[in-house]
Amino acid sequence: MTTAARPVPPDAVRGAPASGPRLQGVDVARALALLGMIATHVADVPEAVDWSDPSTWAAVAHGRSSSLFAVLAGVSIGLTSGRTEPPGPPLIGRVRARLAIRALAVVGVGLLLMALDTPVYVILPTYGALFLLAVPVLRVRARWLLVLAGACAVASPVVALAVVPLYADAGMWEVQLGLVYPVVTFLAYVLVGLAVARAGGLGPRCRFPGDAPAASGPSRWGEARITQAALLASGALVAVAAYVVGNALAPVPADAAWLSFPGVPYSPDGSTPTQALAQEFLSPRDHSSSVVDVVGTAGVAVAVTALCCLLVDGRGRTVRRVAFPLVAVGAMPLSVYAFHLVVIALLPEYPQSAAAWGWFAIGSVLFAMTWRTFFGRGPLERLLARLTDLVPLTR
Numbered sequence: 001m002t003t004a005a006r007p008v009p010p011d012a013v014r015g016a017p018a019s020g021p022r023l024q025g026v027d028v029a030r031a032l033a034l035l036g037m038i039a040t041h042v043a044d045v046p047e048a049v050d051w052s053d054p055s056t057w058a059a060v061a062h063g064r065s066s067s068l069f070a071v072l073a074g075v076s077i078g079l080t081s082g083r084t085e086p087p088g089p090p091l092i093g094r095v096r097a098r099l100a101i102r103a104l105a106v107v108g109v110g111l112l113l114m115a116l117d118t119p120v121y122v123i124l125p126t127y128g129a130l131f132l133l134a135v136p137v138l139r140v141r142a143r144w145l146l147v148l149a150g151a152c153a154v155a156s157p158v159v160a161l162a163v164v165p166l167y168a169d170a171g172m173w174e175v176q177l178g179l180v181y182p183v184v185t186f187l188a189y190v191l192v193g194l195a196v197a198r199a200g201g202l203g204p205r206c207r208f209p210g211d212a213p214a215a216s217g218p219s220r221w222g223e224a225r226i227t228q229a230a231l232l233a234s235g236a237l238v239a240v241a242a243y244v245v246g247n248a249l250a251p252v253p254a255d256a257a258w259l260s261f262p263g264v265p266y267s268p269d270g271s272t273p274t275q276a277l278a279q280e281f282l283s284p285r286d287h288s289s290s291v292v293d294v295v296g297t298a299g300v301a302v303a304v305t306a307l308c309c310l311l312v313d314g315r316g317r318t319v320r321r322v323a324f325p326l327v328a329v330g331a332m333p334l335s336v337y338a339f340h341l342v343v344i345a346l347l348p349e350y351p352q353s354a355a356a357w358g359w360f361a362i363g364s365v366l367f368a369m370t371w372r373t374f375f376g377r378g379p380l381e382r383l384l385a386r387l388t389d390l391v392p393l394t395r
Contacts, residue, residue, distance in 0.1 A: 023079065023202055023309060023313050024312050024313055024320065024323060024327045025202070025305070025308040025309030025310070025311065025312040025313040026072065026075055026076070026079070026202060026305065026308070026309065026330070027326065027327040027328075027329075027330030027331045028308040028311075028312050028323055028326045028327060028330055029068065029072060029304055029305040029308040029309075029330065030069070030072045030329075030330035030331075030333050031326040031327070031328075031329035031330035032065075032068065032304065032308070032326070032330075033065050033066075033068040033069040033072060033333075034065075034069070034329060034330070034333055034336055034337060034364070035329070035361050035364070036061040036064065036065030036068070037061070037065040037066060037069060037123075037337075038340050038357060038360050038361065038364070039058065039061045039065070039357045040061050040062055040065060041120050041340070041344070042340075042344070042350075042351045042352060042353075042356045042357050042360055043058065043352070043353065043354050043356065043357035044352040044353055044354070045058045045059055045061055045062065046058060046059040047059060047062070047257035048062075048252065048256075048257055048285075048286075058354075059286075062286040062287065063286030063287045063293065063297055064286070064297050064300050064301070066123060066181065066186075067186075067189050067294075067297035067298060067300070067301050068297075068300070068301040068304055068305070069123065069127075069333075070127070070130065070186045070189035070190055070193070070301075071189045071190070071192055071193040071196075071298060071301035071302065071305065072193060072301070072305065073127060073130060073131070073189075073190050073193060074134070074189065074190035074191060074192060074193020074194035074195070074196070074197065075193040075194070075196055075197045075202065075305065076193075077099065077131065077134050077138070077190070077193070077194055077197070078193065078194045078196070078197020078198050079197050079202075080099075081095050081099070081138050082095070083197060083198075083200065084197075084198060084199070084200040086138050086139050086198075088139075092138060092139060094391050094392065094393060095138065096135045096138060097391045098388040098391045099131055099132075099134065099135055099138070100131075100132060100135055101387050101388050101390065101391065102131055102384055102387070102388055103128045103129070103130075103131030103132040103135075104128065104132075105128075105383070105384050105387050106124055106127055106128035106131060106334065106384075107124065107125050107128030107129065108128075109124055109334065109338060109380065110122050110123070110124025110125040110126075110127065110128060111125060113338055113341045113342075114173060114176060116341060116342065116344075116345040117172075117345070118341055118344045118345050118350070119350055120341060120344065121175070121176050121180040121181070121262065122176055122341070123181050124334075124337070125176065125177055126176075126177075126178070126181040126183060126186055129183055130183065130186055130187055130190045133183070133187055133190070134190055134191075134194060137191070137194070140198075141198065142195040142196075142198040142199040143195075145191045145192075145194055145195035145198065146191070146192065146195050148191050149187075149188045149189075149191035149192045149195065149298070150188075152184050152185070152187050152188035152191065152294075153185075153188045153291050153294040153295055153298075154291055155184055156182065156184050156185040156188065156289045156290070156291065156293075156294050157265045157280045157281055157288075157289050157290050157291065159182060159184040159185075160182045160184075160185065160263060160264055160265060160289040161264070161265055161280065163178060163179065163182070164179070164264055167179050179261075179263050179264065180261075180262045180263045180287075181263060182263050182289055185263070185289045185294055188294050188298065189294075189297075189298055189301065192298045192301070192302065193301075193305075196231065196302060196305070199227075200224075200227065201227045201228065201230075201231050201306070202224070202227075202228065202231075202305070202306070202309045202313075224309075224313075224314070225310060225314070228306045228307075228309050228310040229306070229310060231302055231303070231305075231306035232303050232306040232307050232310060234299075234302070235298075235299045235300065235301070235302030235303030235304075235305075235306060236299065236300075236303040237299070238295060238296075238298075238299035238302075239295075239296045239297075239298075239299030239300045239303065240299075242284070242292045242295040242296035242299060243284050243292070243296050245282065245292060246282050246283060246284030246290070246292035246293075246296065247284050249278055249282045250275075250278040250279050250281075250282040250283045250284070250290075250292070251284075252283060252284060252285045253266070253267070253268045253279070255268060256268075256285055260285065260288070262287040263287055263289055264288075264289065265279060265280040265281075265283065265288055265289055265290055266279060266283070266285070266288065267279035267280065284296060312327075324369065325365045325368075325369055326365075328365070328368035328369045328371075328372040328373075329364055329365055329368040331368070331372060331377075331378065331381075332368055332371065332372065332377070332378025332379075332380070332381050334378065334380040334381055334384070335368075335371075335378035335379050335380040335381060336364050336367070336368055336378070338380060339364065339367060340360055340363075340364060343360070343363070
């Protein structure tokens with residue numbers, strides 16, 4: 001006996017899910033990640049935070065912006081592949097094919113941006129590779145995704161150190177392809193984000209067409225807000241615990257800001273084996289690829305995402321209007337990211353000041369608001385949608 005084919009709306013796998021509202025809180029969190037990354041590129045942000053000196057507080061953007069961006073990549077993958085209920089065969093094969101196309105397109109855009117030869121480490125090639133690595137785990141349950149993320153966190157410093165010799169004579173291009181943004185390290189973030197989406201932690205539970213309809217009205221957000229609050233609390237608790245342990249057992253060396261390299265564990269010359277091991281696995285230094293760094297930044301990312309969803313999603317028109325500038329930026333992350341690198345490449349001098357970041361932030365918001373108001377989906381997001389449409393969505 002055969003069953004009739006049922007169509008799946010395009011939004012089920014490339015934008016909003018098949019049922020349920022778009023989670024604007026996720027867009028807001030993504031906008032914060034983008035603006036934070038832009039700050040690390042152009043704002044001359046201090047290398048490390050000294051909580052007794054407010055002028056250094058902007059350094060929280062280091063490491064945490066890119067990790068938030070990666071966690072949200074996992075969330076996005078989850079939201080565009082069925083949310084809490086990914087489809088089974090044969091539809092899941094089409095979903096995987098579309099994700100693979102998206103991944104290759106993102107890598108291509110990243111390589112083009114690297115060709116602009118700016119002093120910025122471009123995250124997009126790694127980002128695209130992470131999409132490819134997520135293809136096999138789209139139907140893995142949330143708890144096992146977290147187990148895999150934990151394994152990646154433990155392996156992160158080992159792999160980061162193992163690949164360093166491969167980059168001994170590397171130039172700017174090579175270090176961007178696997179060293180500054182280590183794939184194993186950032187895969188942990190993507191898996192955490194995918195687990196959050198699969199667990200239904202960011203909004204009302206939604207499924208593909210044919211399943212029972214979700215509850216309507218404000219009541220459908222009740223359970224979601226409880227879960228969001230739990231994610232906020234647990235993410236913050238995990239982050240605080242990780243940084244407390246790291247600072248107690250492996251305080252950041254005084255010379256780390258000058259001698260360490262992004263994505264690579266660092267221990268000072270003259271360290272004992274125990275001290276070196278502690279720095280490699282427990283250092284709280286941003287972009288150190290240590291277990292503490294991965295766990296701490298992942299906790300921050302989950303907490304920030306949950307907070308944004310808690311404050312924005314399911315709220316009234318006034319909240320939506322206030323959030324619209326950030327929602328617009330977060331809804332077209334690829335376009336805004338590429339836009340800021342193109343502008344940097346066109347400037348006669350590389351900008352490095354708080355004022356420069358202010359102009360970039362204002363320009364990004366105005367560009368995104370204007371484009372979204374008149375054209376909807378961002379230009380590069382529209383291109384990606386056309387490419388993924390090459391794979392049919394019906395079965």
